[in-house]
Amino acid sequence: MSTISTAGAPARRRSFADLGVKVKILAAVVLAVLVAVLVGTIGLRALSTVSDSAQRIYRSNVASVEAMGMIDAAMTQVRLDAANQAISTDAAGVAQYTDAVTAGLTEVGAGFAAYRASNPAGDPAVIATMETKWQAYVQVLQGKLLVLGRNNEFAAWEKTRNDEAMPLMAEVIKAVDTLKAAEKADAAKSAADAKDRYESSRTQSILLLLIGSLLALAIGYVVARGIVRSLGRVQAVCDSLARGDLTSTSGLTSGDEPGQMGRALDAAMAQLRRTVTTIDGSASSLAAASEQLSSVSTQIAASAEETSAQAQTVSSAAEEISRSVDTVSAGSEEMGASIREISQNATEAARVAAEAVTVTAATSATMNKLGESSAEIGNVIKVITAIAEQTNLLALNATIEAARAGEMGKGFAVVASEVKDLAQETARATEDISRRVQAIQSDTGGAVVAIEEISSVIARISDFQTTIASAVEEQTATTAEMNRSVSEAASGTGSIAENITGVAEAARLTSQGVTQSQQATNELARMSSDLTALVSTFRY
Numbered sequence: 001m002s003t004i005s006t007a008g009a010p011a012r013r014r015s016f017a018d019l020g021v022k023v024k025i026l027a028a029v030v031l032a033v034l035v036a037v038l039v040g041t042i043g044l045r046a047l048s049t050v051s052d053s054a055q056r057i058y059r060s061n062v063a064s065v066e067a068m069g070m071i072d073a074a075m076t077q078v079r080l081d082a083a084n085q086a087i088s089t090d091a092a093g094v095a096q097y098t099d100a101v102t103a104g105l106t107e108v109g110a111g112f113a114a115y116r117a118s119n120p121a122g123d124p125a126v127i128a129t130m131e132t133k134w135q136a137y138v139q140v141l142q143g144k145l146l147v148l149g150r151n152n153e154f155a156a157w158e159k160t161r162n163d164e165a166m167p168l169m170a171e172v173i174k175a176v177d178t179l180k181a182a183e184k185a186d187a188a189k190s191a192a193d194a195k196d197r198y199e200s201s202r203t204q205s206i207l208l209l210l211i212g213s214l215l216a217l218a219i220g221y222v223v224a225r226g227i228v229r230s231l232g233r234v235q236a237v238c239d240s241l242a243r244g245d246l247t248s249t250s251g252l253t254s255g256d257e258p259g260q261m262g263r264a265l266d267a268a269m270a271q272l273r274r275t276v277t278t279i280d281g282s283a284s285s286l287a288a289a290s291e292q293l294s295s296v297s298t299q300i301a302a303s304a305e306e307t308s309a310q311a312q313t314v315s316s317a318a319e320e321i322s323r324s325v326d327t328v329s330a331g332s333e334e335m336g337a338s339i340r341e342i343s344q345n346a347t348e349a350a351r352v353a354a355e356a357v358t359v360t361a362a363t364s365a366t367m368n369k370l371g372e373s374s375a376e377i378g379n380v381i382k383v384i385t386a387i388a389e390q391t392n393l394l395a396l397n398a399t400i401e402a403a404r405a406g407e408m409g410k411g412f413a414v415v416a417s418e419v420k421d422l423a424q425e426t427a428r429a430t431e432d433i434s435r436r437v438q439a440i441q442s443d444t445g446g447a448v449v450a451i452e453e454i455s456s457v458i459a460r461i462s463d464f465q466t467t468i469a470s471a472v473e474e475q476t477a478t479t480a481e482m483n484r485s486v487s488e489a490a491s492g493t494g495s496i497a498e499n500i501t502g503v504a505e506a507a508r509l510t511s512q513g514v515t516q517s518q519q520a521t522n523e524l525a526r527m528s529s530d531l532t533a534l535v536s537t538f539r540y
Helices: 021-087 091-117 124-150 154-242 257-344 347-465 465-536
Strands: none
Touching: 021 091, 021 124, 021 154, 021 257, 091 124, 091 465, 124 154, 154 257, 257 347
């Protein structure tokens, strides 16, 4: 059995373990959502940056490259048209190619304008050289080559081209190639920058995704481990409870739902331990009470048996008293007859006196015996009174023990109350018998005195025959008084017999009450044994 502490636990600072299960789960989900939002934001920013880079590459590099391509192609076409114009033999062909050269020059000018508008990456000095050399080439082309071509002066045209136009075109082509290389280098650099930004954004996204995932997994693992560990402790307590072990506790102190459940289970286990401890103590008290009630029932049974035996003794004494009273009554009648005979025949006085002496002697002995019987009845009444008092005391003790037994002692309390009532009735009956026996003893004493007087009168009859008449008259009065006393004695004897019958009935009812008390005691003992067996299945 363990001692249950009721002291309150000191207040402690709330931690993550004190948060609710819903909050913990939502924390992991919210963290994952935040990571996803952050990764998405970074991805969108990276896409925006890539889009800007692509637009910039297109605006600067691609447009510049396209412009340079248009310039290069237009220049080449101009050179071809100029050559075709020079080798044409008819005027229509010359005019056609001359117009084509003019259109090509216009296209080259448009290319220059587009290149300048494309925010070119090339060196401005190179661009200026390209334009300057091209203008010089155009002057040679328009001022000399086209004129020579219209005039079909091919040799001069070829010489002018080689000596004047080709060096200028070589400078232009060199500048164009330089600008193309610059644009390609700038495009490569922009692509590399875009790739670097993409890789940086991808790395950041991957790192954030990994970190967020790891944090979410860590929080989820911590939450799951805390819940599983708490539920495991609660399950261990429940398993111990199933085995009847009430000493286990979960020891959970967190403020989340499993912690609250564990504390509630610990409180329930503590209350159950207190309840089982109380039941164990009550079972022990009930066992002691049943043993005491069994002892009281045994004492009451013995007292009832003794009361019954004493009642039988008193009944026998009452019968003997009744017979003695009948004898006295017969003697009184015989004395009356003797007195009448004395008055009728004086000669019979001596004989009557002798008979009177004999009768008075017998009467005196009978009255003495009646006195002794009355004294014995008094002793018996004292015993009955003592038994009744003891029975009343035992019934009171039984009532107290039944009250201690509570609901299970109600039946025994009723029996104890009946026994107490019977004991009180027995006491009242014995008091009545005692009063009547005292009256008998008093009357018996008077009868003895009267008989002694009769004996004296009879003795004087023999000496004083002259006083027979007065003696007969006195004897008549004495005989009447004796008859009255004998009648009262007979009445008292009947009352004694009736009271003894009541005592016997009370003893019988007491025996029945004792039987019921013993049955109730046995039931209490069985219930105590059942409670003890039930409590013994628990470890507390």
